Amino acid sequence: MTSFKVGILGATGAVGQKFIRILENHPWFKITALGASSRSAGKLYEEAANWIESTRMPDGVKSLTVLECTSNHFDEVDFVFSGLDSSVATEIETDFAKAGIPVISNAKNFRTDPTVPLLIPEVNPDHIEMIREQRFTADGSGWIVTNPNCVAVPLTTSLKPLYDAFGIESVVVTSMQAISGAGYPGVPSLDIMGNVIPFIGGEESKIRQEPLKLLGKLKDGAVRYADFPVQATATRVPVINGHLLSVTVSLKRKADQDEIINVMKSWGSPIHDLDLPSAPKFPLKIFDDPRYPQPRLHADSEGGMQTAIGRIRQAHVMDVSYIAMAHNTVRGAAGGAVLNAELLVKKGFLK
Numbered sequence: 353m354t355s356f357k358v359g360i361l362g363a364t365g366a367v368g369q370k371f372i373r374i375l376e377n378h379p380w381f382k383i384t385a386l387g388a389s390s391r392s393a394g395k396l397y398e399e400a401a402n403w404i405e406s407t408r409m410p411d412g413v414k415s416l417t418v419l420e421c422t423s424n425h426f427d428e429v430d431f432v433f434s435g436l437d438s439s440v441a442t443e444i445e446t447d448f449a450k451a452g453i454p455v456i457s458n459a460k461n462f463r464t465d466p467t468v469p470l471l472i473p474e475v476n477p478d479h480i481e482m483i484r485e486q487r488f489t490a491d492g493s494g495w496i497v498t499n500p501n502c503v504a505v506p507l508t509t510s511l512k513p514l515y516d517a518f519g520i521e522s523v524v525v526t527s528m529q530a531i532s533g534a535g536y537p538g539v540p541s542l543d544i545m546g547n548v549i550p551f552i553g554g555e556e557s558k559i560r561q562e563p564l565k566l567l568g569k570l571k572d573g574a575v576r577y578a579d580f581p582v583q584a585t586a587t588r589v590p591v592i593n594g595h596l597l598s599v600t601v602s603l604k605r606k607a608d609q610d611e612i613i614n615v616m617k618s619w620g621s622p623i624h625d626l627d628l629p630s631a632p633k634f635p636l637k638i639f640d641d642p643r644y645p646q647p648r649l650h651a652d653s654e655g656g657m658q659t660a661i662g663r664i665r666q667a668h669v670m671d672v673s674y675i676a677m678a679h680n681t682v683r684g685a686a687g688g689a690v691l692n693a694e695l696l697v698k699k700g701f702l703k
């Protein structure tokens with residue numbers, strides 16, 4: 353397998369650091385360039401970054417000089433991962449794509465663009481073909497691929513078997529989101545310690561919309577969105593990593609609890625045979641023990657790439673209720689983007 357030279361945009365941030373940690377020993381991708389704001393540019397990475405990962409900063413990045421996020425500074429890389437602040441992601445990611453540098457982004461800015469794939473490899477790998485509709489460069493060398501919001505990931509992955517087997521009429525979801533989702537320094541400790549904050553600005557519209565694109569069907573280069581309403585309530589809880597969701601679903605074809613559990617347990621990932629380095633062996637883990645999943649016990653399962661499901665039960669209102677949980681900065685952010693890049697390599701979009 354060829355080795356790819358990779359740049360990280362937003363390398364000093366919480367998600368940027370997670371990219372660096374995940375890529376430290378990656379078999380295909382080698383970090384050769386790091387970008388951040390003008391506040392950090394020109395400094396060595398070890399001086400610019402306030403390292404918040406629990407493992408030590410990899411030696412390979414310590415002495416890299418942080419670059420301004422303009423494409424002319426990154427002409428040696430094969431592609432970039434973006435963990436940019438959303439206030440600057442549109443302009444910077446467009447600049448890179450127009451310069452012929454593929455962007456695999458974690459930011460929200462292009463997720464609903466009609467030519468940009470919003471990708472969970474286990475859910476909608478075929479949507480990758482939308483790249484061919486993008487017109488950033490005449491020869492197609494520059495393009496953007498995005499991964500979803502960190503709640504949309506476990507929500508959509510858990511809905512996928514139900515959607516395929518029964519169809520979905522409606523969904524009600526309440527998220528209990530970890531504080532790492534708010535970046536660093538994030539939520540003030542006096543607000544979150546021993547407390548629950550019942551609102552996260554801008555979050556609920558992403559939870560309502562992104563699953564519909566992810567579960568949509570690709571036809572003639574465009575996605576026809578899935579068509580069901582999602583009622584979302586997003587809350588912040590004093591957990592460090594792992595967003596936990598309480599989900600209730602109304603199904604189109606009615607089914608009993610045993611059939612529903614059987615469908616979820618027997619679901620198989622469409623990318624299972626591709627042997628992607630970051631792909632979890634079991635993308636969905638179904639617990640029978642009603643005490644599970646729990647963020648502290650299960651967020652790191654399979655390298656933080658697994659979605660854990662529990663308490664699947666017949667609902668008294670609508671049809672089925674369950675709990676879903678995934679690591680928000682790994683599966684819901686940097687790890688999801690790295691898996692997207694691996695799929696793009698296997699499918700020949702990155703060479």
Ligand SMILES: NC(=O)C1=CN([C@@H]2O[C@H](COP(=O)(O)OP(=O)(O)OC[C@H]3O[C@@H](n4cnc5c(N)ncnc54)[C@H](OP(=O)(O)O)[C@@H]3O)[C@@H](O)[C@H]2O)C=CC1
Nearest residue numbers: 362363364365366367388389392435437438459533535685
């Ligand atoms: N935290 C999470 O769980 C998730 C985050 N995301 C998304 O990922 C992105 C990053 O989030 P997070 O890491 O938490 O945020 P941070 O605030 O921790 O990091 C933001 C990064 O963007 C850089 N940046 C800011 N302004 C500019 C600029 N003008 N030019 C170039 N770079 C700039 C910062 O550089 P500098 O240090 O120099 O200021 C820093 O590297 C956001 O879009 C967020 O919504 C998505 C899913 C989950």
Ligand SMILES: N[C@@H](CC(=O)OP(=O)(O)O)C(=O)O
Nearest residue numbers: 458460501502529533534558
């Ligand atoms: N809003 C999420 C993190 C995030 O930045 O999401 P998005 O990538 O959709 O902007 C959280 O607070 O947990």
